[in-house]
Amino acid sequence: MPTTAEPPYLRIVREIRRRIADGELQPGDRVPSTRQLASEWNVAIATATRALTTLSQQGVVRAQPRVGTVVAAPEPAPARPRRRVDQTPPRSAAGLPSPGPRSEPELTRDRVVRAALDIADAEGLEALSMRGVAARLGVATMSPYRYVHSKEDLVLLMADTAYGERGYPEPHPTGWRERLELGARTLWALHRQHPWLAQLSPLTRPLPLPNLMVHGEWVLAALDGLGLDPATMLDLNVLVYSFVQGLAVHLERETQARAATGITEEEWIERQGPAIDALAESGGHPTYARVLESFTRTGYDLDLDRLFETGLRALLDGFTVLVGDRAE
Incomplete structure (x- = not known):
């Protein structure tokens, strides 16, 4: 047969x-x-x-x-407990045999969202599909649709869940700059944890997510009372968010590039070495060549966290000039 x-x-x-x-x-x-x-x-x-x-x-x-x-690293095998000859199966308080191992928890919307978060966090938003979520959960392909209507709805639920993972302390910092620093660093930490967040929508199409609004409210409250008109307050709020998003977008792009090519960013830079050297030696970019030469011994590490701190300081210095003495 x-x-x-x-x-x-x-x-x-x-x-x-x-x-x-x-x-x-x-x-x-x-x-x-x-x-x-x-x-x-x-x-x-x-x-x-x-x-x-x-x-x-x-x-x-x-x-x-x-x-x-x-x-995964192999886990050591657990020690097997010694069993006495007269040992009987465990029984419940009612005298009945204890139940065996619990079955898998039932499918819920939260489980669907969490499975989708795992996929997007590990491999990027492009790798996410409803069929893939079902496969990860070990359920029928159409089962997740009982809890979310479409992939677009699922992504919104994922985003709202991700933005809700961090909040703000009480009592909060009193200075407007300290509050803005905390707000920006909180958003950066969330985008670090979930790089796909920066890919969701352009600034011109803001997402009406309750947990995202928490972060916007934090920034606006920091600017409130400084004598700024409402349009300027919203503009500065958008600038804080766009600064974080502008750097964070490269986290997801690196994830996508690594998934598509199978090479790391370090390997990619190494392969581009001859072309980079040729540009420096062409004579047409003397400042670039001089700067590049200064890193001959130590090399240059494009550290997004360092760029974030440098950019945040420069951004808030600019805000200080705009605010002037209004915060006094």
């Missing part, structure tokens, strides 16, 4: 496990993204997602935000 063909996702699972067993992939190494697996095996993104989900459920891989899916 003909045998049933092995499902494609299981073939992928078996191959990834082989690479790990043979040492081709070590603990902490990034495994191919869903997009790479789909291309390599000529399967749908959902099939690749199911393969990674299966490996995750087996404890073979784990999602690491802003990196992707990596090989």
